[in-house]
Amino acid sequence: MNVLTEAARDNAAWCDLMCRAHGRPGAFTGRAWTNPVRTPPFYPDAVTLSPDATAADVLGGIDAGTGATVKDSFAVLDLPGFDVLFEAQWIHRAAPAAAGMPWEVVRDPATLAGWERACFAGEVTDLFPPALLTEATIVYDRVNAHGAVLTATGPAVGVSNVFGPDPWPGVLATAAALFPGRPLVGYETDPEPALHHGFTTIGPLRVWLKP
Secondary structure, X not given: OOHHHHHHHHHHHHHHHHHHHOXXXXXXXXXXXXXXXXXXOOOOOEEEOOOOOOHHHHHOOOOOOOXXXXXXXXXXXXXXXXXXXXXXXXXXXXXXXXOOOOOEEOXXXXXXXXXXXXXXXXXXXXXXXXXXXXXXXXXEEOOOOEEEEEEOOOOOEEEEEEEOOOOXXXXXXXXXXXOOOOOEEEEEOOOHHHHOOOOEEEEEEEEEEOO
């Protein structure tokens, strides 16, 4: 499995974890992860896992009506009736060396609620249920209002939901402390800040929306 496919699969696993925490589990095939019911806000109804995935691979497993979203992990799909919601770049970094102070791991619902308020500037609540704490590694720097989610579903560690004014040094220090020797993957609509901290772009992705 190449690193781009690994990044897509880790991201799909994170989407599935979020959906399961909300009582809405999805399903995996060789080409896509799909969810037959509408997923939580900001999370897609389908994620492609292979550049060979077709529109039928994703649309057959979701409610393809108004509001449906598809994460086209390799930016190759043609989805008639859908609009491009946004485009982004997958990013990858070799395993960071230990440096700096790692952030705390969120372990209780009250701290998770504080993390969520910081992540979304108080505009979103109850998106991250406490059930996530048993399967994802949610990390937090309360003093500087930095945070991220780390998912270790394969050889690489997925990095998502990164927030704060200058979060990447803390992300790297925390990943190095918690998952030593493991490379990092993720995606960003603006990858430039991550590129300044040793990441490289490895391919485009596209998220589609049914208006």
